[in-house]
Amino acid sequence: MIATAKRLNQVQEYYFSQKLREVGSLISQGKPIIxxxxGSPDLKPDSSVIEAIQNAMNDPKAHQYQSYQGLPELRKGFAGFYKNNFNVDLNFATEVLPLMGSKEGIMHISLAFLNEGDEVLIPNPGYPTYISVTNLVGAKPVLYDLYSENDWEPDFEALERQDLSKVKIMWVNYPNMPTGASGSLELFEKLVAFAKKHQILLINDNPYSFVLNDNPMSILQVDGAKDIALELNSLSKTFNMSGWRVGMVVGNSEFIDAILKVKSNMDSGMFYGIQKGAIAALQLGKDWFEKQNVIYKNRRALVFELADALGCTYDANSVGMFVWAKLPQEITSAEDYVDKLLYESDLFIAPGTIFGSNGEGYIRFSLCIEEEKIKEVLARIDVDSAIHL
Structure with missing residues (x-):
């Protein structure tokens, strides 16, 4: 037997990778799983985006290796997007780096800045990839708690009581996934001040700004944020392009140069046609977001009905493409409850525990499903017995 690397002992297969195989097996057995x-958008990109990638196929440059930094027009598109939507000025030549999805950016940033033994502040609950990547590069995850009583925001007094001497990176994610907390400019100001005080690289993972959110924000709106902060963003949720794998990291040129050193050794540039489609997407106006959000609002209203039927509570003012719902008190295991829903009601939802220990007692519904399917789920649920599944 060839032994695997020791680093694999620190990570497990991504929950959805494993669970979706189980769901697929049930579907293959004829189970009507919903x-x-x-959070994989089921809606299509705008027709102009699809037309742009189609037209790109006939360009002589389309099938060649591309620049590691992406087309200048794409970087200009990202910079324009930040100026138009966040009033943030970015130098497209030095402060913008396109990514094949923001998920790879988590790895690139970690490889660029973390040494073995460095510590990383990671939200609990939070995106599981932050922990996995930190472990893979030999750094140490240090979880900081987010609680509903504090609007799912960090407790800065608790953070200040910790030994932060080895902390190199802090991950934040607002609008927040999985909780839907919107965050605020005031929170960003506190985060930037905290990071500067302790010389911690602050990274805001920001793919949900435009989904059911009337006040899109960037951490780079804070004065002086570029000195200490980076921001990841993505076209996946904003423009229904999750399978295209288009994202970006933005920030000051020194940080971007360090990440490029990693990225340029990991791939050979983004496919030309995808870049052209992304350029078209970035030119869409606010009416695009408004039309998308009409659909998501209707879906969310039905998911609220479903959460009510299951005896859950939730924040009706949360943002993003999920509903984070607190289970009834008598349900002691979110994962057991999710499995019962899967096998007894043919419904798959995410247990809060996959996002951290503070997710126990919660479940997460995705809005990436058409209204008729949500209505079908509602018809399946026996309101009188749902809580006791």
């Missing part, structure tokens, strides 16, 4: 677990 999947409300994963």
């Amino acid at each position: 999947n409300m677990g994963i």
